[in-house]
Amino acid sequence: MEVLSKNLKIGVVGFSRSSFDKKEAIIKLRNIFEKLIEGKNLEEIEIVSGYTNAGIPQLAYRIADDMGIDTVGLSARQALRVRSGVYPVKKVILEGERFGDESDKFIDYIDLLVRVGGGPQSRKEVELFKTYHHGKDLSKILFEEEIRWFGN
Secondary structure, X not given: OOOOOOOXXXXXXXXXXXXXXXXXXXXXXXXXXXXXXXXXXXXXXXXXXXXXOOHHHHHHHHHHHHHOOEEEEEEOHHHHHOOOOEOOOOEEEEOOOOOOOOHHHHHHXXXXXXXXXXXXXXXXXXXXXXXXXXXXXXXXXXXXXXXXXOOO
């Protein structure tokens, strides 16, 4: 009897505000997603991000929707109160009250991590991911891209 493979959960972190080069971010995200999903069953893949309808999470979700990939919002309850609102994802996982409370659950939930830009929170989650996957070949599970930031 063949055991079905576990869903591939691709975590995405990056800028949560909108003061960055969105065109560059879209190109980089789409290219990474295309490489990661090549030859895979799209029904077994999830794009997991911070649930908010802004910044890199919003772009990742839009690209996932365009590609027919399921979306997961994994965040703290604080996401329910942000001005931008939440993205209409297929699945919601709330952990803790304040942003950052969900980081451990996020890292435990995902198989791969994509960071496009981002500030201290995104970089903290990258470090958690590296610690969690210590001893593994990170070049196959961690993908980082920088983009221009236009904010303060």
